[in-house]
Amino acid sequence: MAQEELKSIDLEDIFFHYRHSSQQYILKLSLTNLSIVTKQDENKNKSSSSVNNTQIIPIDDIYGCLCMKSMKNSNQCCLTFYLYILKRSHTLSGIVSKKYDFHRIQHTFMYGKYNDYETNYAEIMRWHRHVTYAIYLRRNLPFDIMTIKRDKRALVFVNPAGGAGKAYRLVMEHVAGIWSEAEFNYHIVITEYAGHAREYVKTIELNEWSGIILASGDGLIYEVINGLFNRKDWQEALTLPIGHLPCGSGNAFITNIIRHSKQPIETSMEKFLVQSAILIATHQVIPFDMAVIDTCDGQRIFSFLSIAWGIMADVDYESEKYRFLGETRFTVEAVKRILRPRIYNGYIDYLPYDVTDDTVQTNQITSNTTTNGLSEHLLPLNEPISIDPTTSKWRRIDGPFAHVLITSKAALSKGSISTPQSTLTDGYLTLQFIRIHGSIRLNLAKAFTKLSDGKHFNYDFVEWMPIRAFRIVPSETNGNMMIDGEKVPYGPIQGEVLPSIARCMGKQPRND
Template sequence: MNAASNTSNGGALTESPLREGQFRIHPKNTTYKVYLFTNELRCIPVKKGDAQKKSLSFSFDDVIGCHCMRGRGERNSTDAYFCLYSYPTKRKTFGGAFVRKRHDIAFVVDVHNSYQENLEAAEEWRVAILTCLKRAMDVDITPRARKVLVFVNPFSGPGKALDIYQKRVVPTLAELDLNFHLIITERAGHAKDVVKTIDISEWYGVIIVSGDGLIFEVINGLMSRPDWEHAIHHLPLGVVPGGSGNALCCAINSHNGEPYKDNILTHSLFVLAKHKIKALDLVAVDTCEGRHYSFLSITWGIISDVDIESEKYRSLGNARFTVGALVRIVGLRTYHGRLSFLPCEPYRCHTSRSTSCSTWEPSVNANTADVVTSQPKSRSLSCPDGLGDSATEEVLRSRLQHGGPADEPLTPVFPEEGGGDLETVIANSSTPAADSTQLTCDSPSRGDAATPRPVETALLPPLSDPVPASWVTIEDNFVTVVAAYESHLGPDIIIAPEATFNDGIIHLMFAKAGISRSSLLKLFLSMENGSHVNSPDIEIIKVKAFRLEPITPGGVIAIDGEKVKYGPIQAQVLPGLARFMA
């Protein structure tokens, strides 16, 4: 709602107010009759000379707080003030999109002869306004009753997180009457070490001013505690965009109907100020290094290549991903691997390009909504159709493992370790010999020796064991594999439009070798609005668990944008395990 709007019937009131008073609005000194309703503060000009002034209406949907104060340089004045902090919406000049713009309005209370009496009157209005605001919030808004721990990573993204904290976060927290304690991270793992030892009862929540990497770190710190279940449920996370991608911020803003491309910081601070505590799915991820807990995504292939290798362009902010994508499309790589998964519903594999695949079907009496208890069956398929003898299949498998047939439109490209610029990538293009034996863990483990593995993941076998026969398995050459559980991977990537924070689903998607570069570029461009889900070049399956077993060496696997040891990886969704502010 706009900050200024005409009241109905030429200014006439259509309902009884909770409070009313007459105040000047600073600094213009226009006098208004002020009415407090349950959902708004309405101001109507009272002087005839102010007839041309519009009535003002401040919706509590847009208001985040209210303070009492004394004017600067007014030590001898008896005036007191109560100030409203509002973020009304305004339509952009071109297009139908809207933006929020901060608007503060100060009411002068001067009805008494002493400052103390005027301050008491202002305080009564403040308490009444906060009481109305409280109806739309899940938390206690009593002043000074809450305390948050704030982590700032000064090196995140373009390096502006500390400046964002000082100029935008601190004033917002003050307007919310929140006590806070700042920790500026000094190294990787710093925040994780802190949250592993803090007294959870002392804090209302944690606010992270950084990119998605620090969120990953804090979550894994909480899950490393002996009291992990209490910690992850009772310490909600709030996020302020201070990195390059800011995927979780984009998802939060989008689900709240707030913009995330234009001035994401203002809109994210508004959502944080007006937040409710919500449940957030986590995903337990087993790697060769042990157990991790993910909130965003697992990527392999071009998506992870772009994410990790574009670090060299960090100073470009979110544009680094665009540059990185163009580099990787020109110097495209394909990866041979085995992808296994437990789908949420019956699955029929697309066999036109697969080396091998199995089909998942529920039993006659199975409830397809409960994949944990259903008893699926599997059958092995050969692909393409007509290749029935083992000798022919072996020839096909050998070709695929060693880069595919000679006329395949895409050739794997592996630059030297460390990446390099575009010319270097193209100059160093080569097709390595693929190892016919899949990569394995030296010491397969579900947990770090120093980190407890408290969460049961009944769907996941040990990483060194075969997947259950009931799972679907696809072995092929892939361009990318993405497991996403949030809608966005950044402001320009709506990776899983149907994903919600607590749907208990992993959105597993992959594109296979054979896609042309022009089609791949179109696929990337269509991710901006999520229309890639309709592309025939990508397959998307809703699953509860999956395993990825790379066969091609030398690739990159990333969890929530953080590179992990290359090798087999498996994951299972943990519905609604964490809490966050949204």
């Protein structure tokens, strides 16, 4: 693609309707919009002063553009634009509803200005290059990344065991078509066993791939991120953006990405998948926070989502047996746990997050930093943390607790906002907990019913605070401790935020 040619994106030409050649359009392309001006029939309108009808399509709404040879006239070509737009839906009776829905639309135009196919085709390919370039410029990627990465494929892992076990079929039915319309290149690997994707990413040649996409739930994302962190070149590995096609039961990762873009989240599974596929095909590279976690068996784990102890951990783990129910599995188990609440004894040490506190160092990662050297504030787990206020910034909260959750993102699943104020890159973890006092059943029931929109934070009995680091020390020796929905050995656990350390396939919010 000649860089010179693309310094100016503007194009204008006359096209006609793919069925009715008498209906003509002037198409104008600019950096921000495609304008479609419907040409009036000059004879018909000689007496009328009517203005040409113009439709303006923002480039942000176009996810692909393809050229084809006309089936009707061998000299002509057609140009199709693929759009994904938010618009008001119609009810069955044809009334315009107040609700906005996403719609996939395609506009096809014929082109035949010249008498020979080759010249028409060359001209239509020029349009294709310019439209593609305009789409890529909206992604805010530097030109060199754009041209290099475009030729690369994304590595897509499909988990045949994820969610209700339909991931491969869902990808073929709802994603493959969109990605060919968007000319998004990819290579699919179907995971053969738990741990396969983690092993796979440990040895991939990083510069062969444009990113890694997981058609799965959150479990496979956790696996792949930890596989990337286990590489010697982990810093470079983490620059590969991670995309998520929701095929699991939780799907928190893509939910948080779409929340960041401020798009409404599609409700049906299929439409949610389509929304994610289009976001991936036109993505920008967005950073996100993670946490480094030390578990009691000496493992160092990287978390993109949450550390749960208490009722949330029990609900997550014990609901595994209802996996066939999809996201409903969490609700079924939560009702059981609320009716028979457990008490979790122990304490939580935490380092508060205070941006004005310059005595606390923040992670300065250099090319020499190893993953063992990644934490600034964590001591070995068997060394006590000083909470003496005269010498230490660390503080302690004593249990017993009903609920303890530490998160780096807002949504724990598509249907629950555990931490409403959280963003992808706020640079802190949020600690929330419910102590055992008052009517614990009632408090838990109230908190769980408000979890869908994060309103549980409005209750006084839900305490929360932003933190940099934490250590949870349970008194009992048996129970559930979950990191990103995966069970880890039960016992003391500690962690620290890693601000903006990884990259995802996301979108910045639109300003219009």
